[in-house]
Amino acid sequence: MMMTSMLTMDKGENEGERDKESLRTLMVQQTSLDRPRETWSKKMDFLLSVIGYAVDLGNVWRFPYICYQNGGGAFLLPYLLMAVFGGVPLFYMELALGQFHRSGCISIWKHICPIFKGIGFAICIIALYVAFYYNTIMAWALYYLLSSFRATLPWSTCTNPWNTANCNRYMSSDHNVSWSNSSTSPAEEFYTRQVLQVHLSPGLHELGSISWQLALCLLFIFTIVYFSIWKGVKTSGKVWIDAAAQIFFSLGPGFGVLLAFASYNPFHNNCYKDALVTSSVNCLTSFLSGFVIFTVLGYMAEMRQQNVDAVAKDAGPSLLFIIYAEAIANMPAATFFAIIFFLMIIMLGLDSTFAGLEGVITAMLDEFPHMLVKRREWFVFGLVCVCYLGALSTLTYGGAFVVKLFEEYATGPAVITVVLLEVIAVSWFYGTNRFCNDVQVMLGFYPGCFWRVCWVAICPCFLLVSGMHSICTLTLSCISCSN
Known part of the structure; x- marks a missing residue:
């Protein structure tokens, strides 16, 4: 009798907890629905915006380079x-969190775990x-785009004022032209000596003056950005470590x-399907x-009679502005394809x-609604001005060094750390069961075992290993620089 009563009591307590959790979820849902909030004009606007965010310049240069550096096809498995x-589990998690709580990355933590609010900032x-x-990379692309409106592309010849004696157009009709170790292509010299003018700066310790041409290009880019977002969303092992980093940077x-x-999004939008698509x-x-x-690297290596390693010696934007640009310069109707290509880069x-x-x-x-909501246009204008002023160091003669510094050392460890803390806060503090109940209220089904295991264990482990690797890499780099 005593055992039976204890079981009955436990069962009643469990049911009571479930009832409390269901009531809490329904209250949060009602609060979310009661808050007035702008929504997408149609579902396709949301999907295209997320795809446009996830598919960016990194897909064009970062993935191919990392894939090549880590064994080509062998990299695809990790x-x-x-x-x-x-x-994908993290992508799904963030879509579900944002849709359920209808909040940005700062105010959302008051619904999840206030102690982690610093993540939002x-x-x-x-x-x-x-x-x-x-x-700044788009400003470079705009410079290339404007330079493409001529019969002969400026990076296809060695007769320009910025060219040196080492310039060698090895793909010309004269097949007797040979490539040597000291040779430089016209595309490389146009990029380094005309666009960046990096030869005028010895390094990070002396960046030099600001390039007024690039400053105007960047001003035009930020003008487009401002008038696109000022009104709101209606208008707008090492192989394994590299694989993890690329996925997190790419999906975002x-x-x-x-x-x-x-x-x-509408509260009951199927964000699960959106995440997969x-x-x-x-x-x-x-x-x-x-x-x-x-394909391009192989063709150029064949023409130069070099190994692919020698052609693909640099990562980052140089793949766009040297390798791709050089390949385009040797295509029929080069001007047309150059315009199309660099327009695509700017759009991405x-x-x-x-x-x-x-x-x-x-x-x-969301965090300061009474102060900013009615002044959105001015706030966006101020934000764009801050971004433009912050980018001025990348427009100097040594700006390419600053871009490389930000790209390789500033963003990676910070993003991995933030995502690690985010998934820990949601899975371990807010609770996976509570989060899954929220998803069930929105979508009508409970996330499967695979997603729950990923959120609780697999994603934190991947991120922890990636973060430790990034920190160790940075530490070793600092030690080598100090020596």
Whole structure:
């Protein structure tokens, strides 16, 4: 009798807890629905915005280079595993969080775990200094685009004022022209000596003057950005470590963008399906970019009679502005394809910039609604001005060094740390069961065992290992620089 009564009591307590949890979820749902909030004009606007954010310049140059550096096809296995067990679960988690709580990356923590509110401010800071250098790459692309409107592309010949004696157009009709170790291509000299003018700066310790041409290009880019987002969303092992880093950077959890975009969705929108569709498009785009760059690198290595290693010696934007540009210069109708290509680069970058700044804007407007909501246009204007002023160091003669510094050492460890803290806060403090109940209220089904295990254990482990690797790499780099 005593055992029976104890079992009955336990059962009653469990049912009571479930009832309390259901009541809490319904109250949160009602509060979310009662808050007036702008929404997307239609579902396709949301999907295209998320895809535009996830598919960015990194898909064009970062994925192919990392894939090549880590064994080509052999890299695809860890990349896919990291996508399935790390990137997509985090992508799904952020969409669900933003949609349920209808909040940006700062104010959302008062619903989840207030002690982690600092994560939101960290996300905004990261988004700001990403804007300091990311848009500069689009300014370079705009310079190339404007330079493409001529019969002969300026990076296709060695007869320009910026060319040196080492310039060698090895792909000309004169097949007797040979390539040597001291040779430089006209595309490389146009990029380094005319666009960047990096030869006028010895390094980070002496950046030199600001290039007024690039400053005007960047001003035009930020003008487009402002008038696109001022009104709101209606208008706008090492192989394994590299695979994890590429997935997190490519899909973009941890930047506050997914939280912001999802917060404008209808409450019962199927964010699970959205996560699968958008992440699949992103990964397929990376694969396509990889196939293209490998083809171009192989062709150029054959023409130079060099190994592919020698052709692909640099990572980052040089793949766009030297390798791709040189290949385009040797195509029929080179001017047309150059215009199309660099216009595409600008479009890819603009989508991600819109999203990144919208993440900051949504976070600040949700956190300080009485102060900023009615002054959104002025706040956006001030934010764009801050980003432009912060980017001035990247427009100097040594600006390429600053871009490389930000790209390789500033963003990676910070983003990985933020995402690690985010998934720990949601899974371990807010609670996976509570989060899954929220998803069930929105979507009508409870997340499966696979997603729960990923959120609780697999994603934190992946992020912890990646973060430790990044910190160790930075430490070793600092030691080597000091020596």
